[in-house]
Amino acid sequence: MHHANHFYGHAHVLARYCGLGEGHPPRINGYVQHGWNIGDGLAPGHPYADRTPSLLWSEQTRRRAWSVGRRNVVTIGAPFAYLLDLRRDDPPEPRREGTIWYPFHGWEGQHVKGDHKELIARIRATEPGPVTVCLYWHEYGMRRVRRLYENAGFRVICHGYRGHWWKDTDPFFLDKQLTELRRHRRVASNRLTSAIFYGIAAGCEPAVYGDPMILSDEDPTFGGTARIRRQWPELHGESVDQATAVEIARAELGTDHRCTPAELRELLGWANLQEDDVDD
């Protein structure tokens, strides 16, 4: 299995949905899109075997992937959509309060250019209630950055480590994220990212504002942040129309394309598992 399938515990969520328990998930016959993406759904720079199935979140991404030469592309919806189904009977939070704010992150190999202090001032001026800042593992580990947000009076959290080369993946990363999202009334970021769509799907009001913090080596292949603002202007701003946001999130997370467990087992290559394929 491609190690990116394990990012954020995606494979674990899918295995739970398929009824395979909480152990180590079996190998997936394909690549699961591991984040909201304005390209072909796969992360640029990763090695992929040609024609191995791409298991994508949305129809739009599937069409785009086909148009750039990907074949064997299939829309299954985001793993987060499966998590929502797994936890649809959770008791509702007694009171949703404040904003969960996701400062845009790069991954370990990238460095964000931008001014955290300016962003903090903007958040304080905009957000009406208490603010929880969720930092990416990489920045959470940077004491200097974490302190900046803590000193601003924000609660600073991290959902966990997404994992790399099958190591240290937090299988409950998405679960923690969903739990946090459901505690908050708003979700915000300086870029339109997966977290915003997750937040909308979890019932938060979204907002995207502030310096988008350009990555030092951002891949411009698919148009970058400028294109994101052009294509989804409705989701940018300190306050956006909730109904529109819900509709777009539904399409981008492919919620309507969520498979049944048996269907998903077929598409992931888990239909004929041997006993040894499912580890404890």
Added chain:
Amino acid sequence: MTTETPPRVALPGGEMLAWSDLPERRLAEGGPLAALLARLVPAGARVLLVGPHDPALVARLAHAAVTCLLRSHPDGVVLADRGARVVVGGPAGLPADEQWDMVVAAAGLDAVESVEGDRLGWDGVLARLVAAVAPGGTLLLRVDNPLGVHRLVAASPWYADRSDRAWSVGGVLDAGRPANQAQARARLAGAGLRPGAGFAAYPDPDAPTVLVDADELDRRTTSGLFDAMLHGACAGDREATVLQDPARLAVDALHAGLGSTLAPSWLLLAHRPATGTAADPGGRTDLPVALVQTGPPGVGVVEVHAGAGGWRWWASGGTPRSEAAPFASREVAHRDVAALHGPVPEGRLLRTLLLDACLRRDLHTLRHLLRGYATWLGTQAEADGRLAGATALAGTDNVVVDGDEFAVLDPSWRATAPLELDVALARSLWRFAAVLLTGGYAHPWTSTLDVAGLTVVLGGVAGRDLSRATVAAAVEAEAAITAALRGLDAEGRVRLADELRAVSPTDPPAGPHSYQQLREAWLRQREEMTRLSALLKWTEELLTSRERALRRADATINLLSGSLSYRVGRLAITPARLAKRGARAAKRRATAALNQRRPEQEQQ
């Protein structure tokens, strides 16, 4: 005084003594053509059958006075034995002073002229036949289509015909013969007749199993009935070798409004106005919209008639299958023509809608259609959750969709024993999955799915979580049902079940052997090989990288295991390790014992 019986075979000259034209392929009771003639010919009418026709037609026209004009002497003897008056010779041999109420040239005009004597040509033969139509009478003429579906899919070109009857190959290049319906009607009008209704004949000009009113066929381009009829007729010949799938081509032609334009042949009616009457006898409204013969022999021809409330089924009932009746209760499925009496449901064929949505990769439409279908099947289920009768066999190729309404198109295909709802649904979806994959259709899923896998996926799209065990049961049910409907014996049924279980996405589809689809199957295999090669290469590289990581980890472990702190720690946890090992061994023994007991219980 002696009474001389006139010879039943008149030989005016021009007969072919060592020749036979009678069709090799004969439909039960003469097929749709005989049913059409039975409607056209009133009792006591004088009928002239020109050219080689199935002897069953003569039997069907027992209520009329039938004369046959043939060129083959052996054929003449056969028909004379059936009670017809027979003239064997060229068209010039017809008695000059005799006329008939109905002249039938349903084998075309090519097989009318003999090798002997002068040639009249197409127009000359027509003129002679027109002269034989009595005032107020009718000519039924078959005209073959040089660009019919059968020609477009033929593995051998028409101009390469070297068979015995090809002493002269008359084709589309011969301006002396009509090459389309309009030209044929113009020739009929030019010969003094008034052209009337026309029927498109599919799939074989010599033995059409489907006759459809040509105007209706061109007008009702999305009719589920026509879709199913043309597909069923053209997919029937499992032994043929063709360039491409004739059923696909026929259904495409239907949707393009070219159903009659691409028909293999046409049956045209033309009337000779009665002297002194202004009434137009050509405007007959009592003729069927379609006549079709499908299914087991003996079922007869099913007709569709237009009425005030739309189209209605009409079935004569055919001859009951006396030999099969004692076993009918043992068969899992049967055809009950008596069920064909109500209105023909309007709508588009579900299979076509699904194929279209797959090609456009329109998951929303697929979900809407399949959920609607599964829900509709559910509402048809009995209290015990099983489907009986026609709905149990209501596959995507026999269900029409009108808006959100689903209906069984032809309710005569019926399950004798009820089927579990999920098995019935899985059977239908498996059949569709097999068509989709082996037919090489584009679809929105991955090439890694086998037929059973795609069936499960389609089930998921329909909102039902089907298991592979259900799909396996559905394949067994499909084998049993198909075997019953095809009348296979036990051995044939076992062979069929083996074949169905083995259907793979890289196989060509069932049905006629088509070069196009064989090539597509080969391309799919090649694509699959390319995918697997790329995967193997990637996996090899990954394995190399993981082996390197493992070596590094081993080196680290070796380094650490030599240290003093490791040895002390290991000594300290020895009791725990031993206990764990013992527990594992006990678990293994218990599991083995359980597994051993389970098969024993199953045997009991």
